[in-house]
Amino acid sequence: MRHQSGKALFPFIIIVLVAISGYLYLPASQGKANGRAVSATPVQAHTVAKEERVITVNSIGSARANQAINVTSAQSDYIAQLYFDDGAVVKQGDKLVQLRDAEEKLDIKALKVTLKEEIRQLNRLKDLAKTQSAARSQLEAQSAKVDSLTAQLEATKTKLAEMTVYAPFDGLLGTRNVSIGSFVNNSTVITTLDDISIIKVDFQVPEKYLAQLQLGMQVSANSEAYPAQTFTGKVSHIDPRINEQTRSVRVTASFTNTEYRLRPGMLLHIALELARFEALVVPEKSIIPRQDKHYVFIVDKEGKAQQREVHLQTRFSGWVAIDKGLAEGQQVITEGTLKIRSGSKVEIKG
Incomplete structure (x- = not known):
């Protein structure tokens, strides 16, 4: 008896399954059920708009x-004057430090006097060389002596110039690490100078x-x-x-x-x-991937969902740029896509 009743129920089960399947796959926007209109499925949507986006x-x-140095002195001596404070803003060529330079000034004065006398002697020998052949050797020696003194004078002038430290470029000074009377050499960091007008x-x-x-x-x-x-x-x-x-x-x-x-x-x-770039932008959650293609549901003028294939241009931060398949002003469904199919009646909420 149980075996026979099971056979009798089998066709009934098949009919019920077919009926359920038909109900599930019948578009919600078509027909009536028991004489009543099928209600619209609530969804959320986004209006497609052209927006400027930046990929970063x-x-x-x-x-x-931009430039940064440790300020040092090329010469070794005691500091006579300081012309800056901590954190000062300076311009190129501003005087920062003056070392004691009295000795160099005296050397230059003495060299100038000596050089003047040696040049006078050189000119006298030039006049003698015109008439006396024996004076030519003396002329060459005197000329070499004048050249040596001239070079020595220029070297002393350079040393005197280096007794003063100037700012090599515009910038911001750091902490002053020395005081008047401090002895400095070329390894002493007097302060720092940073050009931060450009970082x-x-x-x-x-x-x-x-x-x-x-x-x-x-x-x-x-x-x-x-x-x-x-x-x-x-x-x-x-x-x-x-x-x-x-x-x-x-x-x-x-x-x-x-x-x-x-x-x-x-x-x-x-x-x-x-x-x-400018592109039509939609939320990434509105995209429905199927194999190697992508789709969205748009809401048409009759309030029905219509499936559209779209082409993705690029993705960024939860959004997708679309270059084919959509038009500005259309509404794409962002939430509720699992409850609808193409042709389903929908109602936009929120």
Whole structure:
């Protein structure tokens, strides 16, 4: 009896399954069920618009000065005068330090007197050489003596000039490490001088972007010291070598720093702009991938969902740029796509 009742139920089960399948695959927007209109499926949608988008590469860089030196003296002596304070802003040619130079000034004065007398002797021998052959050897010796004194005088003048230390370029001085009366030589760091009117930032870019890198590309930088400010610069150097360990290329960006906000040694968050373009942009969650193709559901004028094949241009930060398959102003469904099919009646919520 149980065996026979099981056979009798089998056709009934098949009919029920067919009915359920027909109900599930029947578009919600077609026909009526039990004399009542099928309700629209609630979904969320995004209006397609053409937007400007920027493709960037993010990195971290360390700031350094455009020019930076340790200020030292070429000569060794005691400091007679100091003309700067800690952290002073100086111009190229400003006097910074004066060493004691009285000895050099006296040497120059003595050499000038001696040279004048030797030149007089040289001129006398030149006159004698015109009539006396024996005076020619003396003339050559005197000429060599004059040349030697002239060179000695020029060397002393150079030494005297080096007794004064000048700023070699515009910049910001650091801490003063010496005082009047201090003895300095060419290894004594008097202070530091940094040209920070331009700040350079070195950062690494993955090797795969090498072909896209160009001088002059725009670079944005942010610092934790100024969280509300974005600094804008340009790529000024691209290293010709690839780092074998990191498979990246070092890029340098230069930033105008007239307000001196950026300082050497700062850690900066860098965004290198690789491309800027206008495109139709939709949320990435609206894309339905199937094998090697991509689709979206749009809402037509009758409030029905219609499936459309689209071509993806690029992806970035949860958004997708579409270059084929959509038009500006259309609405693409972003949530509820699993509940609908092409032709389903939908109602946009939110």
